[in-house]
Amino acid sequence: MYSKPEDGPPPPATGFPMGGAGGGNTYYQAGGATTAFAVQGQAPVAAWSTGLCDCFDDCGNCCVTWLCPCITFGQIAEIIDRGSTSCGTSGALYALVMLLTCCHCVYSCFYRAKMRAQYGLQERPCADCCVHFCCEPCALCQEYRELKKRGFDMNLGWHANMERQGRTPATMPPHMHPGMTR
Incomplete structure (x- = not known):
């Protein structure tokens, strides 16, 4: 198998594509063996709009996050979940995990990963997990600033942001017209 540059490029792929529609690697199957080759032209991964330690760009949020991180987490989670969970519910769950287990950073790191996947x-x-374990407040502030720079008013929540942008929230069913009546 191809392992060093001096060995030359990998042989051309033969067979038919297996998956790969969601990005990542494309797999080809030929003769019962499956081989992975990196797909050229993948969408580039974007940089964060602010650094991890740029907390003083928004001093108000920085203070709130240091004193009561469950508020900031709730606001972030509502936007990332696209309104399927409310700010209050997410914040309360975060506080409960923090009080009972002291492992709230494990819970919040999943939202960071979800956010990174949504916005590339x-x-x-x-x-x-390392970012949240080492500096939970800075991580939450960075996520908050990222969503804010992407046009969300974090105090409004998901549904009000969608109304403000003139879009119907994704969680609401489409408006149905009544059918025929007698």
């Missing part, structure tokens, strides 16, 4: 953000400066 880099996993920087290190893995999501």
